[in-house]
Amino acid sequence: MTTHSLSPDILSALEGAVGRNGLTADTAGMAKYLGDWAGDYRGGALAVLRPGSVADVQALMRLCCELGLGVIPQGGNTGLVSGAIDTNDASLVVVSLERLNTIRRIDPDNFTLEADAGCVLQTIKDASEAEDCLFPLALGAQGSCQIGGNAATNAGGVNVLRYGMARDLILGLEVVLADGELWNGFSGLRKNNSGYDLKQLFIGSEGTLGIITGVEVKLFPKPARVETAYLGLASFEAAVALFNRARRACSDLISAFEIIGSECIELARLIEPGMTAPVAASVQVLIELSSGPNIDLNGLLAGFLTDAMEDGLVIDAVLAASGAQARAFWSIREGLVEGQAKRGYHVRTDLSVRISDIPALIERARRFVATEHPGWIALAYGHAGDGNIHFNVLPPLDLPEAEARARGAEVTAGLYDIAVSLGGSISAEHGIGRSRRREFWDGLSPAHRRMVAALKTALDPKGLMNPGCLLPSMETLP
Incomplete structure (x- = not known):
C-alpha cells in the first residue's frame, strides 16, 4: 500500500475547511471508515473529513483541487466492492457525508422528498411513511446505508421489478464538482425534456465525477394492502414460469418476487437457529403484492396460487395470515445474507x-x-x-x-x-x-471506453475523484 503523510500546514487547512470536529487523522479514529462491514476489505487514508454543510464540501474540494489531493466520497460504507475503501493507496482523504443528514423537505401533494446525501435510507422511509407515503427503495442495509450512496451506486433491492432502481426514483441531485463548484439539479418536475439529463451522469458513477450532497426523490402512495406468500417449487425453471404467469395475472401489483435455493436455509439458521422454512422444497419463492384499499388483494393472490398448484407449478404455499408472519418470511431472506457473513x-x-x-x-x-x-x-x-x-x-x-x-x-x-x-x-x-474494475473495463468496447473517458476527463480533469474506483488511472484512459 502506498502511504504518505500530510504536513501540519495542510492538516490545518483541511481542518479550516471542515471544522475541528470534521477532521480525523489518527489511526483509531479513522478505523471504522477504512473497513467494510463484511470484513473483505481494509484500507488506509491520510485523513477522514466529515463536512457539516454543503459549503464545507465545496471548501474542502477547492482545497483538494489546489493540492492535487485524491478524494474518496463515502456514505454509509455498506458497499461490497471496495468502492469507498482503497486497499492499495493511503495517500487519499476519505470524505464521509454522515453529518449531512437532514431531510430538507417533504411534499406529499407532489409526492417528493429532498434530503441531504448523508440521510440514512431508513430515516427517509420512516419520514415518508409519517406522511402516508412510500419511498420504495428497500435494501438489507437500509438501517445504515445513506441516500447519497444509494444514488452514487444506483442501488437496487427487493422492489426493483415494480419501482425500478435508484435511478428510476431520483428526480434531482445536488453535486459538488471536483473543483468545488456546486451544481443544483433539483426541480421537482416529473417531466423535463430540456436537453441532457445531467443527474444521470452522477447516478451510478460511484463518486468518480463529483460528490453528491443532496437528493430529490419520488414518493408513492403508501399501500393500504400488502399480501405475502412463501412457496415451494420443484425447480428454478418452474420459478421463472411462475413469475411470468404472476406478471400477467397480478400485473404491476407485484412488489417483490424472490427466489431462494433450499441450500441457503442453513445460512439463515446461523442468525436464527430455531427458524423453520414454511415449505420444504428445493426452490422457494417469496412473493409480495401491494395495492390501494379497494382491491381484494388476498383473493387475487389466493386465487392465483390455487390455479398454480392445480396446474402442478407450485408444490406448496403458505399465505401470510398476519404482518408478523410476513415479516418472519422476510427474515429468512434477510438472514441468509447475514449468515454468510457470519460464516x-x-x-x-x-x-x-x-x-x-x-x-x-x-x-x-x-x-x-x-x-x-x-x-x-x-x-x-x-x-x-x-x-x-x-x-x-x-x-x-x-x-x-x-x-x-x-x-x-x-x-x-x-x-x-x-x-x-x-x-x-x-x-x-x-x-x-475497485474489486471488479479490471473485469468491467476489459469488457467495454473501444467506443464505450472513449465516451467514459471523455466524461471523466471533462468533469474531473485532475483525476481526484475516487481514483482507482470504477476506472483505470487517468494516464491509461483512451
Whole structure:
C-alpha cells in the first residue's frame, strides 16, 4: 500500500475547511471508515473529513483541487466492492457525508422528498411513511446505508421489478464538482425534456465525477394492502414460469418476487437457529403484492396460487395470515445474507441475466463449482423478478483463509464468464468499485471506453475523484 503523510500546514487547512470536529487523522479514529462491514476489505487514508454543510464540501474540494489531493466520497460504507475503501493507496482523504443528514423537505401533494446525501435510507422511509407515503427503495442495509450512496451506486433491492432502481426514483441531485463548484439539479418536475439529463451522469458513477450532497426523490402512495406468500417449487425453471404467469395475472401489483435455493436455509439458521422454512422444497419463492384499499388483494393472490398448484407449478404455499408472519418470511431472506457473513469469507457475486436465462445461469454455475471446485458449497438466491441472481460460493470450513481467497478469485472469474456468455452483467446492483474494475473495463468496447473517458476527463480533469474506483488511472484512459 502506498502511504504518505500530510504536513501540519495542510492538516490545518483541511481542518479550516471542515471544522475541528470534521477532521480525523489518527489511526483509531479513522478505523471504522477504512473497513467494510463484511470484513473483505481494509484500507488506509491520510485523513477522514466529515463536512457539516454543503459549503464545507465545496471548501474542502477547492482545497483538494489546489493540492492535487485524491478524494474518496463515502456514505454509509455498506458497499461490497471496495468502492469507498482503497486497499492499495493511503495517500487519499476519505470524505464521509454522515453529518449531512437532514431531510430538507417533504411534499406529499407532489409526492417528493429532498434530503441531504448523508440521510440514512431508513430515516427517509420512516419520514415518508409519517406522511402516508412510500419511498420504495428497500435494501438489507437500509438501517445504515445513506441516500447519497444509494444514488452514487444506483442501488437496487427487493422492489426493483415494480419501482425500478435508484435511478428510476431520483428526480434531482445536488453535486459538488471536483473543483468545488456546486451544481443544483433539483426541480421537482416529473417531466423535463430540456436537453441532457445531467443527474444521470452522477447516478451510478460511484463518486468518480463529483460528490453528491443532496437528493430529490419520488414518493408513492403508501399501500393500504400488502399480501405475502412463501412457496415451494420443484425447480428454478418452474420459478421463472411462475413469475411470468404472476406478471400477467397480478400485473404491476407485484412488489417483490424472490427466489431462494433450499441450500441457503442453513445460512439463515446461523442468525436464527430455531427458524423453520414454511415449505420444504428445493426452490422457494417469496412473493409480495401491494395495492390501494379497494382491491381484494388476498383473493387475487389466493386465487392465483390455487390455479398454480392445480396446474402442478407450485408444490406448496403458505399465505401470510398476519404482518408478523410476513415479516418472519422476510427474515429468512434477510438472514441468509447475514449468515454468510457470519460464516466467514465466501465468494460473493451479483449477476444479472435476462429473466428467461436464470435457470441456465444457475445450472451452469452449479456444474462449474461442482466440477472445478469440489467441496465448495454453491448458493443461489436473488431478485428473480428483475434477473438479478446472487450466486455465492462457500469454501470448505477447513480451508485456510489465504488459500480460500486465492481459490475464490478463480471461482469468481469462472462465474463472471458464465454470466457474460449468457449476455449478462457481472454487476446487477452492487456496482464495480475497485474489486471488479479490471473485469468491467476489459469488457467495454473501444467506443464505450472513449465516451467514459471523455466524461471523466471533462468533469474531473485532475483525476481526484475516487481514483482507482470504477476506472483505470487517468494516464491509461483512451
